[in-house]
Amino acid sequence: MHVLIAIGPEERHGYAIMREIVRMTEGATRLGPGGVYTTIRRLLDDGLIEECDERPDPELDDQRRRYYRLTGTGRAVAGAEVRRLESLVRAARPWALEAVE
Incomplete structure (x- = not known):
């Protein structure tokens, strides 16, 4: 999911x-x-x-590089994962923050 996002x-x-x-x-992640x-x-x-056919800036680019972009499905999957994580954080916030204080 890190790569997609x-x-x-x-x-x-x-x-x-x-x-x-x-x-x-x-x-934290490498x-x-x-x-x-x-x-x-x-x-x-x-x-x-x-994989993208166009190059962002051909003059500054190395032709060996391959560029990638999200597809419509990729955007939908990333959005669903963001919503899932937001929901999880909302559910944990009331009690998890008390443990830190």
């Missing part, structure tokens, strides 16, 4: 996906190339992401 509304290549995962988890590219292959096979 890291791609989000943008087109990203593998290394950018790895950096975005580190950023959005504040360093996926190496093997983990990211295995997940990318699975997401491609499942129809949740697709």
Whole structure:
């Protein structure tokens, strides 16, 4: 799910996906190339992401990079997961925060 959410509304290549995962988890989650590219292959096979034909900025880009974006199904799956996690946090918040105080 980290890879799917890291791609989000943008087109990203593998290394950018790895950096975005580190950023959005504040360093708590780090996926190496093997983990990211295995997940990318699975997401491609499942129809949740697709490879982009266009390049964001050809002059600044390395042609060896492959860019990926969410499909409609991928956006729906990511949205459903966000709603599920929000619901879980809402349910836990009343008692979980008391334990911290």
